[in-house]
Amino acid sequence: xxxxxxxxxxARSFGQARAVSVGDRPIWTYAQLxxxxxxxxxxxxxxxxxxxxxxxxxxxxxxxAYFELLWAAWHGGLCAVPVNAKLHPKExxxxxxxxxxxxxxxSSELGIDAASMGWPPAAPARVIAIDxxxxxxxxxxxxLPLQAIDPAQPAWLFYTSGTTGxxxxxxxxxxxxQAMVWRYYADIDPVSPDDTMVHAAPMSHASGLxxxxxxxxxxxxxxxxxQGFDPAEMVDLINHHRQVSFFGAPTIVMRIVxxxxxxxLRAERMKTLYYGGAPMYLEDLRRAMExxxxxxxxxxxxxxxxxxxxxxxxAMHDDRQHPRHEERLASVGxxxxxxxxxxxxxxxxxxxxxxxxEVIVRSDIVxxxxxxxxxxxxxxxxxxxxxxxxxxxLDAEGFLTLKDRxxxxxxxxxxxIYPREVEEALLLHPAVxxxxxxxxxxxxxxxxxxxxxxxxxxxxxxxxxLDQVVVENIARFKRPKAYFRVAALPKNxxxxxxxxxxxxxxxxxxx
Numbered sequence: 001x002x003x004x005x006x007x008x009x010x011a012r013s014f015g016q017a018r019a020v021s022v023g024d025r026p027i028w029t030y031a032q033l034x035x036x037x038x039x040x041x042x043x044x045x046x047x048x049x050x051x052x053x054x055x056x057x058x059x060x061x062x063x064x065a066y067f068e069l070l071w072a073a074w075h076g077g078l079c080a081v082p083v084n085a086k087l088h089p090k091e092x093x094x095x096x097x098x099x100x101x102x103x104x105x106x107s108s109e110l111g112i113d114a115a116s117m118g119w120p121p122a123a124p125a126r127v128i129a130i131d132x133x134x135x136x137x138x139x140x141x142x143x144l145p146l147q148a149i150d151p152a153q154p155a156w157l158f159y160t161s162g163t164t165g166x167x168x169x170x171x172x173x174x175x176x177x178q179a180m181v182w183r184y185y186a187d188i189d190p191v192s193p194d195d196t197m198v199h200a201a202p203m204s205h206a207s208g209l210x211x212x213x214x215x216x217x218x219x220x221x222x223x224x225x226x227q228g229f230d231p232a233e234m235v236d237l238i239n240h241h242r243q244v245s246f247f248g249a250p251t252i253v254m255r256i257v258x259x260x261x262x263x264x265l266r267a268e269r270m271k272t273l274y275y276g277g278a279p280m281y282l283e284d285l286r287r288a289m290e291x292x293x294x295x296x297x298x299x300x301x302x303x304x305x306x307x308x309x310x311x312x313x314x315a316m317h318d319d320r321q322h323p324r325h326e327e328r329l330a331s332v333g334x335x336x337x338x339x340x341x342x343x344x345x346x347x348x349x350x351x352x353x354x355x356x357x358e359v360i361v362r363s364d365i366v367x368x369x370x371x372x373x374x375x376x377x378x379x380x381x382x383x384x385x386x387x388x389x390x391x392x393x394l395d396a397e398g399f400l401t402l403k404d405r406x407x408x409x410x411x412x413x414x415x416x417i418y419p420r421e422v423e424e425a426l427l428l429h430p431a432v433x434x435x436x437x438x439x440x441x442x443x444x445x446x447x448x449x450x451x452x453x454x455x456x457x458x459x460x461x462x463x464x465x466l467d468q469v470v471v472e473n474i475a476r477f478k479r480p481k482a483y484f485r486v487a488a489l490p491k492n493x494x495x496x497x498x499x500x501x502x503x504x505x506x507x508x509x510x511x
Contacts, residue, residue: 002149003174004041004075006216007034014218017193019141020064023225024240027064030218033425036068036139037144041076043138047103047126048273048503052077052147055101055157057125057203059092059112062225065130066203067211068139074174077147081169082204085110086415088475091167093117095159099169101125103400105135143271151175156209157371158303160416169371175491179210179338179364180306184213186337187311187353188297190274191217194462196241198222200229200252201414205373206277206299207247209306231259237268249414251445257284257291259391270295272314275305277414278446279402282330284469294318300332300400304386306369308336310400311361324397331399332392337459339363343394348383353396356403406497412441412447417478419449423475426451426466426480431459436497437480440506451480452502454489 018026019033028036043052048251058080060066060103069182074456077188079100083092089112096104096117104125106112128135134164155177157169185191197214199221201207211221222241224233225270229252236242248256254277256262273292281289289296298312312333319325326337335341342350343357366386370378392402410417419437426435434454455461463483470479490501 001174001178002074002077002146002148003155003177003212004037004071005035005073006178006212007064007071008146008216010034010218013446014193017218018220019215020067021220021222022064022224023129024239033068033071034220035143036285037071037075037211037396038143039141040068040072040139041147042144043141044072044078044103045076045144046141047138050078050102052104052149053153055079055081055099055154056179056268057081057092057096057101057104058097059085059087059104059110060107060130060203061085061110062106062199062207062218062223063130063227064223065135066208066223067103067221069130069242070208071215071511074155075146076144077149077153081157081159081208082208083159084202084475086202086477087470088473089116089308091092091474093119095169096125098167099157099159099193103128105132108132121457149292149443151178152261152368158367160303164241167269168373168376168426170302170355171369172306173368176306176365176367177209180209180308180400181213183339183365184210184338186298187313188274191219193220193270195219195243195245196222198224198234198244198246200224201236201247201249206301206477208273208275208455210245210247222455229255231256232261233366235259235261235265239266242269242429243271243318244269245274245329248359249275249446250275251413253280253292253442254284254289257288262291265291267291267293267295272297274299276300276332277416282326284426285329288508289317293459294388300334300402303363304380304388305339305363305365308363308365309333309339309361309388310318310341324325327395327401331395331401333400334398334402338364340363341394341400343392343400348385351393353394356391356393359388359390359392359400359402361388362386393408408445409447410437412439412442412449412477413445415477417449421474422449422451422470422478422480425478426453428473429461429466429469431461432466433484434489436499436502438499438502440482440503441494448481450482450484450506452484452486452489454486 015031019030108129156172159167301307310333340362422437431458443449490498
């Protein structure tokens with residue numbers, strides 16, 4: 001079944017319900033949204049060279065157009081490629097080229113165009129700004145009937161960075177997305193037109209994915225006027241709307257908790273605050289539970305299993321009398337409905353409770369594979385199980401606790417940053433001989449990026465010069481917040497850099 005059929009059903013059942021608002025300004029009802037989606041789908045399919053199954057990239061800030069483009073792509077039998085709007089134009093260009101996207105829709109203020117992506121005159125994709133006349137014309141096209149598709153057809157390519165420095169496109173099919181929707185109702189919440197979801201986190205990631213179960217049952221979708229996150233604005237939106245849910249990395253949660261505006265938060269207006277994407281320190285969680293009583297729910301997932309591996313329910317958060325309450329809060333919860341979770345050794349043999357190994361997952365929620373990457377698929381999906389690369393342990397009750405992140409990933413503000421891509425950017429500077437990038441704990445962002453740099457003999461570079469080569473090649477938010485010049489990097493007998501020793505230096509203040 002085409003995922004867009006969910007919106008069509010909502011428009012029939014709740015046509016006059018609020019669908020999309022910006023702040024407190026209503027934009028579309030569900031009847032209006034569905035009509036725009038059908039017209040926009042017709043416009044997309046009318047463009048030369050666009051055929052069923054083609055990909056369209058969305059490089060956009062949160063806004064009403066995000067909803068209509070996502071659903072128009074599916075309505076028209078196309079595949080959406082949502083791209084992190086914070087990425088450097090060169091990184092955006094790689095994703096578009098790798099996915100083979102025919103069209104790229106952009107927010108003008110991001111400055112993403114063919115020139116900034118370094119494309120030749122014969123660009124691999126047509127770039128369309130959502131605020132120009134061309135886009136408006138597409139949305140006025142004759143409506144296209146809902147296209148029949150195979151549930152195994154790709155619906156969303158979720159690009160997640162890898163240790164090779166190149167992102168991989170996790171292929172989420174229509175079956176995957178609908179499996180996510182049903183599990184939302186099973187494990188998290190029922191949804192009705194009385195519900196509101198506020199999208200302060202990027203819609204290219206978890207917030208956009210969780211709009212699907214909301215839209216499938218008529219929930220009201222709200223984008224902040226700022227198109228992003230501001231603590232005081234979030235408090236105002238929660239107080240204005242009803243039965244509010246939103247996704248937030250621990251950074252977002254704690255910025256609200258620590259803001260003076262939290263004193264006027266009407267907690268009874270909240271329904272669910274699902275948090276995830278980075279570790280939540282226990283002391284921070286205790287404080288958040290005081291500000292958001294009864295609404296906190298933790299989710300653990302990956303782009304390869306959208307938002308859906310394990311969870312710590314609202315009931316578990318609130319069960320303060322349970323003898324293992326704090327241990328449960330420190331975990332990432334139990335397996336979601338219809339999801340199998342194991343912890344295994346290097347030979348994929350199950351480990352007993354309490355032993356640390358790799359977390360592997362099997363479910364209808366697991367991606368079909370990485371886009372055009374058979375080598376990565378053979379490694380990640382061997383034996384019919386997704387190998388997450390995360391290290392953790394299961395207890396006797398089935399609670400999963402993550403112990404480390406394989407591949408040395410850094411999570412800053414809920415965003416994954418892979419050291420290899422930062423290292424490769426720094427190595428472009430002619431004065432840099434070797435470099436190793438690690439995460440350093442930060443009270444607000446969880447972690448921040450720092451770099452240990454070995455300079456070439458007789459050469460030097462200032463921090464500003466190193467910054468410049470980074471921001472010229474990758475997104476600014478990946479830029480190291482500190483550089484430490486060292487004579488040599490610590491290595492083992494095989495020549496591998498010992499990042500654990502570098503992190504120990506940071507922890508001991510001896511960087």
